[in-house]
Amino acid sequence: MSPPQTTLGQVTTKDYRGVAIHTYNAPEEGLYVASQIVETADGLVVFDAVFHVKHAEELANYIAGLGKPVNRIVLSHIHPDHWSGLGVLHARFPKAPIYAFPEIIAYIRKNGQKILDARNEAFGPVVAKTPTLPDHDLAVGEATIGGVRFEFERQPDGESDWQSIVRLPVAGVVMAFDLVFPPETHLFTVANYYDHWVEILRGLKGDAAKGYDTLMIGRGKPVGFDVIESNIAYLHKAKELHAANSTAESYAEALKGAYPGYYGGGWVDFSSLLLYKIINP
Numbered sequence: 001m002s003p004p005q006t007t008l009g010q011v012t013t014k015d016y017r018g019v020a021i022h023t024y025n026a027p028e029e030g031l032y033v034a035s036q037i038v039e040t041a042d043g044l045v046v047f048d049a050v051f052h053v054k055h056a057e058e059l060a061n062y063i064a065g066l067g068k069p070v071n072r073i074v075l076s077h078i079h080p081d082h083w084s085g086l087g088v089l090h091a092r093f094p095k096a097p098i099y100a101f102p103e104i105i106a107y108i109r110k111n112g113q114k115i116l117d118a119r120n121e122a123f124g125p126v127v128a129k130t131p132t133l134p135d136h137d138l139a140v141g142e143a144t145i146g147g148v149r150f151e152f153e154r155q156p157d158g159e160s161d162w163q164s165i166v167r168l169p170v171a172g173v174v175m176a177f178d179l180v181f182p183p184e185t186h187l188f189t190v191a192n193y194y195d196h197w198v199e200i201l202r203g204l205k206g207d208a209a210k211g212y213d214t215l216m217i218g219r220g221k222p223v224g225f226d227v228i229e230s231n232i233a234y235l236h237k238a239k240e241l242h243a244a245n246s247t248a249e250s251y252a253e254a255l256k257g258a259y260p261g262y263y264g265g266g267w268v269d270f271s272s273l274l275l276y277k278i279i280n281p
């Protein structure tokens, strides 16, 4: 069966030491947000569900076209550009359990509807109307799914209040989601967690010495570990600018001024409104 075509987003498919993983990236208007589809012996494990409904529908079509059952869907963190599309995936693959750490589920239960209402107002009615909650608690530690070993780690206070890190030791892959951003791209600094985020990144850097060589990130294609150092430098700079700026506008301008060549200037404005709690949540 030849892989299905996509017209909105882009798919990168690669064999990682015997484990095939498809990375779906939404197009620019969908913030290039990524969903990872891991092929196992008996089905698919899907990580994250993208932001715009139409991109989630394309993602669902792509997944269906792979011709294998979806055995599990996993949500990486609390941000809506990763869970807005869960309703589309759930409708298309109703038997697939949706996993997330309990803190992530609790956050969406409490804030999800308010967030979707605000994002539909800010970006036009492009995201889900109601949140779809993960229905299974993810556990920290190892799980073997379809013969592939996954290691699930939970971290507070990074790019958001709660993040997941997923390691596939056999594939040499670490899924860092929004904890790592592509090279020469602005990070989403939507919360004042600079120090702990840097600490998490220092920990991730250590994985390179353990034989991992690929990072799957929250937007864009998979990258190598060399990107982590520039992410850390960016966070140090952003922390300094946050301390020196009392408004969302001046922080955003200072950050864009510090990295004039970086992609994502538009999302710096939005991130800053969240950081300074002009938009909350």
Ligand SMILES: [Zn+2]
Binding pocket: 077, 079, 159, 160, 178, 188, 218
């Ligand atoms: Zn995020």
